[in-house]
Amino acid sequence: MSSPEPPVPRAPHVPYTGGEKESLHTSLDLHRDAVLWKLAGLDDEQVRRPMTPTGTNLLGLVKHLAAVEYGWFCSTFGRETEPFWFDPATEDMAAGPGETTADILAFYARARAAADAAIRETDLETTGTAWDGRVVSMRWVLIHMLEDTVRHAGHMDIVRELIDGAVGRYPGVE
Numbered sequence: 782m783s784s785p786e787p788p789v790p791r792a793p794h795v796p797y798t799g800g801e802k803e804s805l806h807t808s809l810d811l812h813r814d815a816v817l818w819k820l821a822g823l824d825d826e827q828v829r830r831p832m833t834p835t836g837t838n839l840l841g842l843v844k845h846l847a848a849v850e851y852g853w854f855c856s857t858f859g860r861e862t863e864p865f866w867f868d869p870a871t872e873d874m875a876a877g878p879g880e881t882t883a884d885i886l887a888f889y890a891r892a893r894a895a896a897d898a899a900i901r902e903t904d905l906e907t908t909g910t911a912w913d914g915r916v917v918s919m920r921w922v923l924i925h926m927l928e929d930t931v932r933h934a935g936h937m938d939i940v941r942e943l944i945d946g947a948v949g950r951y952p953g954v955e
Contacts, residue, residue: 794811795807795808795811801905801920802900802905802923805920805923805924805927806897806900806923808927809923809926809927809930811950812927812930812931812934813846813893813930815934815937815950816842816843816846816930816933816934816937817843817886817889818950819839819934819937819938819940819941820839820840820843820882820886823839823941823944823945825881825882827839827944827945828840828876828882829841829876830944832939832940832943832944833940836874836875837874837936837940838875838876838940839937839940839941839944840876840882840885841873841874841875841876842874842933842936842937842940843885843886843889844867844873844874844875844876844880844885844888844889845873845874845933846889846892846929846930846933847885847888847889847891847892847893848865848869848873848892849873849926849929850889850892850893850895850896850926851863851865851892851895851896852869852912853896853911853922853925853926854895854896854899854900854922854926855895855896855899856912857909857910857911857912857917857922858899858903858907858909858919859909860895860898860899861895862895863891863895896926899919900919900923903919904919905918905919905920905923906918906919906920907919909922934950
């Protein structure tokens with residue numbers, strides 16, 4: 782079974798004259814969609830295939846991004862999160878044998894939806910308490926999650942190219 786096709790990016794680029802929150806959120810969405818494209822058309826073996834000595838694989842990176850979106854956008858600001866069936870400190874970078882590609886993609890979709898609600902409903906200056914006790918603003922969390930998503934999308938670029946030679950942020954876009 783191959784992975785479903787990714788969503789068409791909501792916007793082709795960050796607004797050239799948009800506000801700060803809109804620009805950060807749009808940029809995050811563009812990179813989230815690129816993450817999903819990296820799985821498009823691959824079968825379960827390919828998305829789980831460890832491609833580095835540490836075991837990095839496409840599906841594990843998506844699971845990690847879902848967990849950290851819930852953590853940073855929801856837990857930090859006292860918002861509801863779904864209970865995890867895994868230990869995010871030790872099991873978020875790998876898909877377990879009972880976890881399907883569809884399960885992890887659905888988990889990522891739910892995390893994105895919950896994070897999007899938090900972003901829409903929380904001012905950039907609003908602060909929350911992170912898992913390690915630091916007080917952080919929504920602005921900081923948006924920037925941090927943009928950095929983390931871009932970093933892992935870059936990892937996924939390399940892993941996908943090693944699997945089947947596919948490159949670019951989206952099909953046809955370098």
